[in-house]
Structures are given as structure tokens and as C-alpha cells.
Amino acid sequence: MTFNQLKKLSKQSGNDLPVIRVALLGDTATQLLATAIKGMGQYRNFNIELFEADFNQIEMQFFNKDSELHKFNADFTIVFQSTHKLLGKKTKDRLPLIKEILNSFKGKIIYFNYAEIDDSVFGSFANKLEMSFVYQIRKMNFDLMNLAIQNSDFHILDIASIQNKYGRNFMFSPAIYASTEMILSIDCLPIVANRIFDIICASKGNFKKCVVLDLDNTLWGGIAGDDGLENLKLGHGLGIGKIFVEFQEWLKKLKERGIILAVCSKNEESTAKEVFEKHPEMVLKLDDISVFIANWENKADNIRKIQSVLNIGFDSIVFMDDNPAEREIVRQNLSAVCVPELPKDPAEWLEFLYGENLFETVSFSQEDKERTKQYREQVERTTFEQSFTNETDFLKSLEMECEVEDFTKFNIPRIAQLSQRSNQFNLRTVRYSEADIQNLSNNENYKNFAFSLKDKFGDNGLIAVVILEKRSKELFIESWFMSCRVLKRGMESFTLNTIAKYAKENSFEKITGEYLPTAKNKLVENHYKDLGFVSLGAGKFELKICNYAERECFILSKEIE
Amino acid sequence: MTATEILTQLQKIFCDVLDIADIVLEQTTTSADIEEWDSLSHIQLVVAIEKYFDIKFTSEEILEWQNIGDMIKSIEEKL
Numbered sequence: 001m002t003f004n005q006l007k008k009l010s011k012q013s014g015n016d017l018p019v020i021r022v023a024l025l026g027d028t029a030t031q032l033l034a035t036a037i038k039g040m041g042q043y044r045n046f047n048i049e050l051f052e053a054d055f056n057q058i059e060m061q062f063f064n065k066d067s068e069l070h071k072f073n074a075d076f077t078i079v080f081q082s083t084h085k086l087l088g089k090k091t092k093d094r095l096p097l098i099k100e101i102l103n104s105f106k107g108k109i110i111y112f113n114y115a116e117i118d119d120s121v122f123g124s125f126a127n128k129l130e131m132s133f134v135y136q137i138r139k140m141n142f143d144l145m146n147l148a149i150q151n152s153d154f155h156i157l158d159i160a161s162i163q164n165k166y167g168r169n170f171m172f173s174p175a176i177y178a179s180t181e182m183i184l185s186i187d188c189l190p191i192v193a194n195r196i197f198d199i200i201c202a203s204k205g206n207f208k209k210c211v212v213l214d215l216d217n218t219l220w221g222g223i224a225g226d227d228g229l230e231n232l233k234l235g236h237g238l239g240i241g242k243i244f245v246e247f248q249e250w251l252k253k254l255k256e257r258g259i260i261l262a263v264c265s266k267n268e269e270s271t272a273k274e275v276f277e278k279h280p281e282m283v284l285k286l287d288d289i290s291v292f293i294a295n296w297e298n299k300a301d302n303i304r305k306i307q308s309v310l311n312i313g314f315d316s317i318v319f320m321d322d323n324p325a326e327r328e329i330v331r332q333n334l335s336a337v338c339v340p341e342l343p344k345d346p347a348e349w350l351e352f353l354y355g356e357n358l359f360e361t362v363s364f365s366q367e368d369k370e371r372t373k374q375y376r377e378q379v380e381r382t383t384f385e386q387s388f389t390n391e392t393d394f395l396k397s398l399e400m401e402c403e404v405e406d407f408t409k410f411n412i413p414r415i416a417q418l419s420q421r422s423n424q425f426n427l428r429t430v431r432y433s434e435a436d437i438q439n440l441s442n443n444e445n446y447k448n449f450a451f452s453l454k455d456k457f458g459d460n461g462l463i464a465v466v467i468l469e470k471r472s473k474e475l476f477i478e479s480w481f482m483s484c485r486v487l488k489r490g491m492e493s494f495t496l497n498t499i500a501k502y503a504k505e506n507s508f509e510k511i512t513g514e515y516l517p518t519a520k521n522k523l524v525e526n527h528y529k530d531l532g533f534v535s536l537g538a539g540k541f542e543l544k545i546c547n548y549a550e551r552e553c554f555i556l557s558k559e560i561e
Numbered sequence: 562m563t564a565t566e567i568l569t570q571l572q573k574i575f576c577d578v579l580d581i582a583d584i585v586l587e588q589t590t591t592s593a594d595i596e597e598w599d600s601l602s603h604i605q606l607v608v609a610i611e612k613y614f615d616i617k618f619t620s621e622e623i624l625e626w627q628n629i630g631d632m633i634k635s636i637e638e639k640l
Contacts, residue, residue: 003605008580031601176604178620186608 001190003032006039017047020200023074025053025061027085029181032189037078040193044201055181062101076200077105078157080112082183083137084172087119091136095143108153108433110199113141115163115171152416152434155199155362162191165355198360205420205431208338208358209312211254212303214321215265215272215294219284220244221346225271235281243347248283250350258368259359260290260310260375264302264319267294290375299326300333309382310375311484313423313520318358322346363417363434367461377458378485384457395490395554398455402491402555404498405450407441414462415450422481423520427513427527430479445470446478449498453486453555460486464495468502475503477513480527490553496531498557500548511543512536562640564588567633574613578605588630614640 020041024034034052041048051072053061058079061069069077079101086094098111118126119133126132130139141160148156163171166188173185184192201207216223221233221240235241255261261284265272272294276286286292291309293302299321307314314336321327327339343352381398388394407415412434419432432440440446451464464482468475477499482491503511513528515521516539531551533541562570568586575584579597592598598606607623610616610632616639626632 004578004580004609007605032604035601173608175618175620175623176607179623180600180604182604186605 001040001043001194003036003186003189006036006043006190006193008039009042010035010038012042013047015047017042017045019047019049020204021049021051021073021075022200023051023053023069023072023077024080025058025069025077026080026082027056027058028080028082028183029055030080032182032186033080033184033192036189036193037196040190040197044197046197046200059097062105074107076108076110078110078112078196080157080183081114082112083114083117084177084183086114086137087117087133091133091140095140095147098144098147102147102151102154108155108203110155110157110196111144112157112159113144115159115168117168152363155203157192157196157199159192162188162195166191195357198357199362202360203362203420203431203433205423205429207316207361207420208259208318209316209421210260210262210290210306210310210318211251212262212264212306212317212319213251214299214323214326215263215267215275217322217346218320219248220275220279220282224275225267229275229279232275232279234279240346241281243349245281245283247346247349250353252283252288254359255284255288255372256369257359257364258371260312260372261288262291262306262310263289263293264299264306265294266296266299269294287376288372290372291379298329298333300330303330303334303337309379311424311487363413363420365413365417367414367417370459370461374458374460374485377460381455381457392554398457398489398554400453400455400489400555401558402454402494403452403558405452407437407448407450411450411462412437412441415465418462418465418483419479419481422483423518424484424523425487426479426481426518426521427477427524428479428516429481429518429521432479440467447475447502449495449502451491451495451498453489453491464491466495466499468499470508471512473507473509475499475508475511477511480513484523490555492527492531493551493553494555494557497550497553500543500545500550503545504548509545511545513541513543515539515541562637564633564637567636568629570613571610571629571632574609575606578602578609586629588628588633590629591627610636616640 022037024030024037030052034050038048038050051068051074053069058081061067114137116134116137122129122132126134129135144156148154171185171188172183176182176185213219221244222231224232233239233241234244236245251261273286273292276282276284291306293305295302303317303319307317314334318338318340319330320340320342322342330337331339338358340353340356340358342349385394405411416432416434416437419430440448447468447470449466450462452462453460463486465479466477467479469478499511513533515525515528517525528541529535533543535541572584572586575586576582579595579602581597584595592603607618611618614636616636618635622635626635
């Protein structure tokens with residue numbers, strides 16, 4: 001993607017695309033960055049309404065309550081304060097300014113950290129001297145990370161990392177800066193705009209959840225079925241074997257942070273699994289793989305199978321295969337699946353993939369580490385279910401137990417994350433940040449429930465959330481979302497029983513709900529109707545408490561005080 | 562490369578960057594003659610020209626060109 005292409009895209013009106021309001025503030029000329037942001041928004045299917053503040057107005061826009069920024073009401077406010085403009089200033093004033101902004105401004109901020117400039121005043125000795133510019137810039141980036149840890153709505157656009165990857169000479173062009181006040185080179189604008197949208201998309205619930213992997217010549221060098229286990233190129237000897245070990249180590253790190261790994265390989269299943277079980281240099285074990293498909297069928301069909309077992313969107317799947325022909329088949333049949341164009345030489349893969357930044361997220365919780373295990377348990381459940389002819393018998397035999405809790409400081413990160421991750425079972429698709437959830441938990445006008453489900457196969461963790469707004473005698477379901485891992489288990493009935501019990505005990509007369517359709521939540525179109533609500537039209541529903549009969553389900557309640 | 566050849570090449574670059582199919586450049590053409598040629602697209606033109614001819618302009622050159630003729634002169638000096 002070149003800047004020129006982005007510029008052309010920025011001129012297309014995208015009226016039927018979802019609107020995102022973006023404010024851009026900078027201390028250098030940002031017009032071309034603004035164009036790149038608009039174009040990239042269009043490319044990633046958003047209609048960007050942009051407010052670009054006049055040059056160098058950051059403080060005024062934030063601290064003056066009548067400023068254009070405050071009136072604009074942005075979904076995301078992007079702040080680009082350059083390292084360049086700090087060269088002649090006191091760096092120590094900067095951090096207090098940012099803290100003050102965070103204290104007074106409500107809304108999501110995307111803040112550029114500081115690309116390093118070694119001003120060479122002290123040479124390498126700068127590393128031994130707190131007052132040196134090099135030391136101060138690095139310290140500031142470190143402090144910014146700590147601020148970001150404390151503020152869930154404060155996101156860092158890591159321009160320092162981008163510069164590490166592409167180099168300062170690529171990022172900054174002195175002659176252009178001298179004649180225009182522009183800090184970013186034209187060639188780096190698409191990369192920077194892309195990284196901005198990685199953050200925006202992730203906080204809109206649009207991110208990758210699963211990597212589907214080919215095996216032969218992708219996870220190891222050679223073909224297991226032809227070359228034999230002992231002749232595969234894998235391991236820290238001479239040659240290319242270490243490249244595959246390092247690639248697997250990276251995948252393992254992704255798995256440990258919550259990305260599900262699946263295998264889709266043209267192989268005999270026994271041959272493929274033997275490598276995982278017997279090859280001493282394999283980093284990935286069978287335990288790391290949630291769904292393992294090795295057969296001779298078409299890979300697009302196999303990915304459809306993986307998608308239906310895991311019950312996630314195609315657009316959250318990344319497919320990695322060394323073979324360009326297989327990649328092309330998947331692209332043509334499943335256009336939503338992300339298929340990185342891996343370089344011919346496997347040695348180049350990791351650096352290439354680092355640059356693609358496919359796995360952006362805006363949250364991380366302890367449950368992420370458990371995710372592969374949970375999906376493996378899900379596969380066991382599915383097999384178990386197939387041994388029953390009667391659904392009720394199956395549900396009873398699962399021995400399900402549900403914990404119902406309020407929002408607490410322990411579950412807030414997971415709740416925010418579930419609101420961002422749930423696309424299909426999500427009635428109104430409101431995305432909450434941790435700060436939003438925190439505010440709701442302190443708000444007297446709201447009652448919130450978080451549900452965690454266990455069964456004989458394991459712990460599903462926190463899988464459903466309802467957020468209820470008290471409107472005098474009416475209890476309005478502002479949000480109801482649930483992980484699709486626990487579909488068809490009776491959780492909907494259990495949840496409604498919980499809401500109704502609360503409503504009855506607190507003298508509410510009716511429960512009301514709303515279905516707001518999106519491209520992905522057709523699954524719950526009839527959710528309220530199926531649960532006995534009466535339709536009021538325009539996607540609104542109500543349920544009178546007086547004639548509510550508790551719904552049958554096979555989930556034992558375990559209330560937490 | 563002759564001045565005419567440079568001019569022909571510039572014409573292609575201008576069409577591509579400014580996204581106009583039928584620009585006709587002359588030695589005397591200035592930014593006032595082409596609506597899309599503003600200070601922002603000027604930078605894009607500079608970068609595209611530098612890339613094509615594999616040259617670097619100085620910041621003064623970028624600021625001081627009065628017309629296409631001046632640009633061509635700068636390019637000729639560097640080739």
C-alpha cells in the first residue's frame with residue numbers, strides 16, 4: 001500500500017460504512033498523516049470523520065472546555081508529539097502534561113511514543129547520564145508504558161518500534177522537514193496509519209483469534225511422509241533447521257497469550273502426529289493444537305471445519321502455508337481469512353510477520369492463557385455429545401455449575417475483553433473498555449451480572465455478561481453478550497432466570513431488551529422472542545415479571561456474595 | 562537525458578501523483594496552472610521525482626522552484 005493509493009482511497013466517500021470519529025492533534029504538520037488515516041480507514045471499511053486540529057494546539061484543545069476537540073466528541077483522539085520538537089525543550093515537562101490530559105479528558109487516546117534521536121552530544125556516554133537526551137527519551141517511553149498500564153483508554157502508538165524496524169533514515173527526511181514541517185516521510189505514512197487502525201479495529205472487536213498452520217515446509221523443513229521423521233530439517237544444528245524452531249517458538253508465545261493454534265495439513269494423520277509426538281526438536285506439542293486436521297481434502301473445506309468447531313468468524317483466522325497455490329485456494333474460497341504472503345525463504349518469515357502486526361489486541365487477561373485448553377475441552381465435549389441421542393440427557397450428564405458474580409476488580413479485564421470479542425451472541429454490540437466496566441460497577445443505576453460456567457470437562461471461565469439499567473419500574477438490558485463456546489447449553493435460560501429473580505426481588509415490573517442488528521449477530525435475532533419476550537417493534541422487546549415462570553435448565557447455581 | 566526527455570517523464574509522474582489523466586507540462590508551467598498542485602502534493606511530487614531519477618533535492622531547491630523549468634534544471638544538474 002503506497003501513500004498515493006491511500007490518497008485516492010481517502011477521496012472515495014464511504015457513506016454506507018460504519019462511521020468512526022477521529023481527532024488528530026500534532027506539533028508538526030499532520031495534513032498528509034490525516035490523508036493517510038482517511039484512506040486507511042476506507043481501506044479497512046470505515047468511514048472516517050476527521051477533525052484535524054490546527055498546528056501545535058495540543059494543550060489548548062485539551063484544556064479549553066469549549067475547544068473544537070471537546071465539541072467534536074471523537075471516538076479516538078490521536079496525539080502525535082514529535083521527538084524532533086523536544087530537541088530544544090525540557091523533556092521533563094512532557095510527562096506531567098500527558099498526565100494532566102489523562103486526568104481531565106474522557107475518551108480513547110492513541111498517543112505516539114517517542115522515536116529515538118541520538119543527538120550525539122555525549123556519544124555512547126549518554127547511556128550513563130540521566131540528563132542526556134537519549135536517556136530522557138528512553139525513560140519517557142518507559143513512563144508512557146506505565147501510564148498505559150494504568151489507563152485502559154490510553155493506547156500507545158509505538159512509533160519507536162516502527163522506527164526500530166524500518167530505520168530512522170526511512171522514517172524521517174530532513175529536506176522535506178525543512179521545507180514543510182513534516183516529520184514523517186511519505187513512505188512511512190501507510191505503515192503508521194496501518195498501525196493506528198490495528199488499535200482502532202482491535203478496540204472495535206475486530207482482531208485475530210486463531211492461526212491455522214500447514215505442516216510440511218511450514219513448521220519444519222521437508223516432507224514428513226517422504227523424507228521420514230529423522231531427515232526433517234528442524235533443530236539447532238547446521239542449516240535452516242533453527243529457523244523452524246524459532247518460528248515454532250514464536251507460535252508458542254502466541255498460543256500462550258491466547259491465540260488458538262490449529263493444524264490443516266495434506267498428510268496422513270498418523271504421519272503428521274508422529275512428528276509432534278516423537279521429534280525431539282519440536283517446540284509445539286499436540287497439546288498446543290486445538291484442532292488437528294490432516295487429510296487429503298481441499299484446505300478451504302478443512303478451514304471451514306475448523307471454523308465451525310471453534311465457532312469463530314472467518315475474519316479472525318490467519319492461515320499460514322509455505323505453498324503459494326494453497327494460499328491462493330484459501331484466498332479465493334474464503335476471502336475473509338487473512339493469508340499472509342509469506343516470503344519464499346523461510347528465514348525471512350519472522351521479520352516479515354513482525355512487520356505485519358497481525359495480532360493487535362487492546363486487552364489481556366489470565367483467561368487468555370487457558371484458551372487453547374478450553375477449546376480442546378470443547379472438542380471433547382462435541383465428541384461426547386455425539387454419543388447421546390437425546391439433548392436433555394447430554395446436558396444433564398455435563399454436570400454444569402454456574403457462578404454468578406457482580407463486576408469485581410478481578411473480573412473487570414475479562415468482562416471488557418468479552419465485550420470486545422463477542423460478535424455473534426451480542427444483542428447490542430456495545431464495546432466496553434476496562435474503564436467503562438469499572439464505571440458501571442460503581443454506578444447505582446446499574447445492576448451487572450457476570451457468569452462463569454464449569455462442567456465435567458473443565459472450566460469454561462467467565463462466558464456471559466448482562467448489564468442492566470434501572471429505569472424506575474423497568475429493567476433495561478443494556479447489554480447481553482456470551483461466548484459462543486457455551487451455545488446450546490441452556491445458559492440463555494439460566495441467565496434470564498437470574499435476571500428475573502433479581503427483578504422480582506427488587507420490585508421491577510418488566511424486563512426490556514433490544515436487538516441491534518450487525519453483520520455478525522444474526523444468531524440472536526430471535527433471542528428475546530425465543531425466551532418469551534413480547535415484541536414491541538423496532539427491535540425492542542419486553543417481558544412482564546408477574547407471569548414469568550422459571551425456565552428449565554440443567555445448570556446448578558453457585559452464587560457468590 | 563535531454564530536457565525534453567525529463568519533461569516527458571515529469572509529465573508521467575505528475576499525472577500519476579496528482580491523479581489527472583491529461584496534464585501537459587511546459588517549461589513555464591507553475592503550480593498556479595494546475596489546481597491539484599498544492600503545497601501538499603508538491604511534497605509527493607518531490608518524493609516521486611527523487612525516486613524515479615534516484616537523486617536527492619536540497620531543502621532550498623524544494624522551496625525555491627518557480628516553475629517546471631527550474632525543476633528540470635535541478636534534475637539535469639544531478640544526473
